[in-house]
Amino acid sequence: MDADFPDPTDWIQTPVPGLQALETSLRCQVCKELFTAPKVTSCGHTFCSLCIRRCLSASSKCPTCMKPDEEPRLRDNIVVSELVNSFDTIRKSLLETLVAKEEARKQAEEEAQRDASTRPKRSSYDLDDDGIMEDAEPVHRPRGKRRRQDTTASRQTQEIGPPRRSTRTSSQRINSRIGSSQTPVVVESDDDDDFQPIEEFSEDDDFRSSSRAKRKPTSRVPETPTKKPDLVPCPICSRLKEQSNIEVHVDRCIDGKRSPSPTLGRANDASSAGTPLKRQPISFPNVSKLQHRAPYTAEEREKLRLPKGNASLAKEADIRKKLREIGIKCDVKGKDTKQVLWTRLQEWTNLWNANLDSESPKTKPVLIKELEAYERSQLAQKPSVVQNKDFEREAWSNAHKPGFDALIANARKTATQKKEDGTEAEATDQPLDSMAGVQAELNGIGSPEAIEA
Amino acid sequence: MASRSVALNKRLIQELHKTRQEDNPALTYLAPPDDSDLHHWRAGLRGTPDSPYEGGVWDVDIVIPDNYPLAPPTIKFITRICHPNINIKTGEICLDLLKSEWSAAYTISSTMTAIQTLLTSPEPDSPLNVDAAALLRAGDTMGYESLVRYYVWRYAKKEEDIL
Numbered sequence A: 001m002d003a004d005f006p007d008p009t010d011w012i013q014t015p016v017p018g019l020q021a022l023e024t025s026l027r028c029q030v031c032k033e034l035f036t037a038p039k040v041t042s043c044g045h046t047f048c049s050l051c052i053r054r055c056l057s058a059s060s061k062c063p064t065c066m067k068p069d070e071e072p073r074l075r076d077n078i079v080v081s082e083l084v085n086s087f088d089t090i091r092k093s094l095l096e097t098l099v100a101k102e103e104a105r106k107q108a109e110e111e112a113q114r115d116a117s118t119r120p121k122r123s124s125y126d127l128d129d130d131g132i133m134e135d136a137e138p139v140h141r142p143r144g145k146r147r148r149q150d151t152t153a154s155r156q157t158q159e160i161g162p163p164r165r166s167t168r169t170s171s172q173r174i175n176s177r178i179g180s181s182q183t184p185v186v187v188e189s190d191d192d193d194d195f196q197p198i199e200e201f202s203e204d205d206d207f208r209s210s211s212r213a214k215r216k217p218t219s220r221v222p223e224t225p226t227k228k229p230d231l232v233p234c235p236i237c238s239r240l241k242e243q244s245n246i247e248v249h250v251d252r253c254i255d256g257k258r259s260p261s262p263t264l265g266r267a268n269d270a271s272s273a274g275t276p277l278k279r280q281p282i283s284f285p286n287v288s289k290l291q292h293r294a295p296y297t298a299e300e301r302e303k304l305r306l307p308k309g310n311a312s313l314a315k316e317a318d319i320r321k322k323l324r325e326i327g328i329k330c331d332v333k334g335k336d337t338k339q340v341l342w343t344r345l346q347e348w349t350n351l352w353n354a355n356l357d358s359e360s361p362k363t364k365p366v367l368i369k370e371l372e373a374y375e376r377s378q379l380a381q382k383p384s385v386v387q388n389k390d391f392e393r394e395a396w397s398n399a400h401k402p403g404f405d406a407l408i409a410n411a412r413k414t415a416t417q418k419k420e421d422g423t424e425a426e427a428t429d430q431p432l433d434s435m436a437g438v439q440a441e442l443n444g445i446g447s448p449e450a451i452e453a
Numbered sequence B: 001m002a003s004r005s006v007a008l009n010k011r012l013i014q015e016l017h018k019t020r021q022e023d024n025p026a027l028t029y030l031a032p033p034d035d036s037d038l039h040h041w042r043a044g045l046r047g048t049p050d051s052p053y054e055g056g057v058w059d060v061d062i063v064i065p066d067n068y069p070l071a072p073p074t075i076k077f078i079t080r081i082c083h084p085n086i087n088i089k090t091g092e093i094c095l096d097l098l099k100s101e102w103s104a105a106y107t108i109s110s111t112m113t114a115i116q117t118l119l120t121s122p123e124p125d126s127p128l129n130v131d132a133a134a135l136l137r138a139g140d141t142m143g144y145e146s147l148v149r150y151y152v153w154r155y156a157k158k159e160e161d162i163l
Helices: A008-013 A019-025 A049-058 A078-114 A121-143 A151-159 A161-181 A183-189 A195-203 A207-215 A223-227 A243-257 A262-266 A276-293 A316-326 A338-357 A364-378 A393-399 A401-421 A429-442 A448-452 B006-021 B108-120 B130-137 B141-154
Strands: A038-040 A046-048 A231-233 A240-242 B027-031 B040-046 B056-063 B074-077
Touching: A008 A019, A008 A078, A008 B006, A019 A078, A038 A049, A038 A078, A046 A049, A049 A338, A231 A243, A240 A243, A316 A338, A338 A364, A393 A401, B006 B027, B006 B108, B027 B108, B040 B108, B056 B108, B074 B108, B130 B141
Parallel strands: none
Antiparallel strands: A038 A046, A231 A240, B027 B040, B040 B056, B056 B074
16 A cells, blocks of 8 residues: 555654655645646645646635635746655655665664663664764755755665665756756846747736736736846836836837837836826837737647636637537537536646646647546536436425425424523423424425435 | 546545544544445544543544545534534534535545534534524523533443443
8 A cells, every 4th residue: 555655654654754744745735646747826835737726716715725816826836846856756765765774773673672782772873873974965065955955855865875876866856957947037037028928928827818918018017026026127118127227228218219208217107107198109019019929830829828718708609619629529418518518628728737737748639538537537426306407396395295394383383482482492302303393494495405304 | 436536536545544644633533434435434533622522432424525625525423413513413514614615625634623623613603403502602601511411421432432
C-alpha cells in the first residue's frame, strides 16, 4: 500500500518525521497528490491547475480560505513546481535509505541491549553525524536561499551515502531549471515593450476580459505596478517607463504627436483620461495592436486559454455548436439539457486550460477521452425519485396520503396545544416526538424524507 | 464501480491510509465497513471532553458522493444523539460545512473533527431538534445538559466499554 500510495505519513517512521510537514506542503489540498502544474490564487494558496479550476467553477472561492477568487487571476507557481519535481525524484530513494537506517538503528539497539559489552551506540552515532555534516556543507552552499527551505530534507540525505549524490544532482537540476524558468521574467523587465501585452494575453484566461482591457488601458493600470513596482505604462505609447521618468517621457510623447498639455503628466490617473483630446492618443496605438494580433495561426490557437463564459447568457444552440466544433459528443444519453451541455463545456475548458499549464501536455483526443471518463464518474449518482422527469405526482400523493394527513393533524394538534398552555415544551420524550412531526413539516411536507420520518 | 473516477478512489485510499497512520483524537475508528465499497465509511465519534457528551461514542455513517471532494460527504448519526442541530430520528446533521460552506480542501477526518466541535457549539437558531434548541434558547443550560446526558446514558456507546 505504501508503495502504491505514497503519503506524507510515510515519514513518521523514519528518523526525520519532520519531512512529513515538508511533503504535506508539497501536496495539493484538493487531490492530496504532489502538485501538477501548480497555480497560485490571488489569496496566495497553491493548488494543481486542474483542481483549482474545477473548484472555482463549482464555487468561486478558494478552497483553503474561502476568499472569493476567479480563474483568470490564477498564476503559475514556478518555484513550487520545481520543488515538487526535485522532491519527487529523490522521494523514493530518500524514504528507502531513511527506513533502512531506522531499521539498522533498531537492530543495533536490540543488539546493544542483548550484549552489554558493546560500546555505547549513541555517541558513535552523533560523531558520525557531525563528521559528515561538515564535509557536506560546501556541496550544499551553491543552492543559496533555496537551502533554508529544505534543510531537514537535505541534511538527512547528506547523512547517508547514495542519496547525497542525488541531492547534488537535483540541486544542479534545480539551478539549471531556475535559469530557464526565469527567462520570461527577464524578458518582462526588458524595455522592448511590444512583448508585454502578448505575454499578458497568453496568461489571461479570459479572452474577452483581456481584449476589454486593451480598449480601456487605464483599467489595467492598477495591476501593472504590483508586478513591476518601478515601471509604469505611458498612457500615450503604452511603453513601460520608470515611474520617476514618466512625466518627462509623457511630455516627449505628446510633443511628438500633439500639442503639450500640462495635465497629461498625471494621465495614469483614471479620472483625468476623460477629455477627448487625451483619449484619442491613448486609444490609437492599442487599436492597432488589437488588429495586429487578431489573426491567430492554427498553432497559436491551440495554445490559447479558453474563456469561461456565462451560463445564463449562453444559448443552448451555441453551446452545442461549440462542443461539436471541439469534437465532443452532444446528447450522450438521449437529449442532454442545457445544464448538462454547459457543465460539459465547463469541464472541457478546465481540462483544456489545465493541460496548457502542464509540463507535458496531452493531445486533444486524450483530453476528450478524459472528459468522457470524468463525466461518467460524475453522473454515476442516481437522481432522486422526486426529481425524475417521469415522476407521477398524482400516484405519489395518493400512495402517501395517510402520511401527509397524519403530519397535518399532528401539526394542528401541537399548534393548538401550544396556544392553550403557552409555555415552552417540556424536555420529555413525549413532546419530542410530537415536535418531530412539526419539524418534519417545516422541512418540507412534500419531500419523501419527511414522510419516511 | 468501474465507472467511478480513479482519481477519487486514489484520494480516498490516501485519506484512509492517513487515518491509519495518524489517530484523530475525535474518533475511535474511521474506515469503510466493507472493503469493496470505498464510498461508504463508518466512524466512531467521541464526545468532547468536559462537555455533557463526554464519555459517549456515536456511530456515524458517511456516504461519499462521486464528485467528492467538490461535493461534501453525506454524514448521518446512526446512534441516537440529542443535539439541537441533529435530527433525533434520522441522525441528519445541520451544519453549513456539510452544505454551502463545504470546501474541497477538507478531508473526511477533518470533517469529523468539525462535527465533534459542533457538539459543543450548537446553533439553536437553525434547529433540527426543536426541543433541545428551545431549552438552549430559553437559557435553561442545566436542563439542556441533563437532557443530553440522559441520551448519552441511554443510547450512546460508552467509551470505557470500547477500550
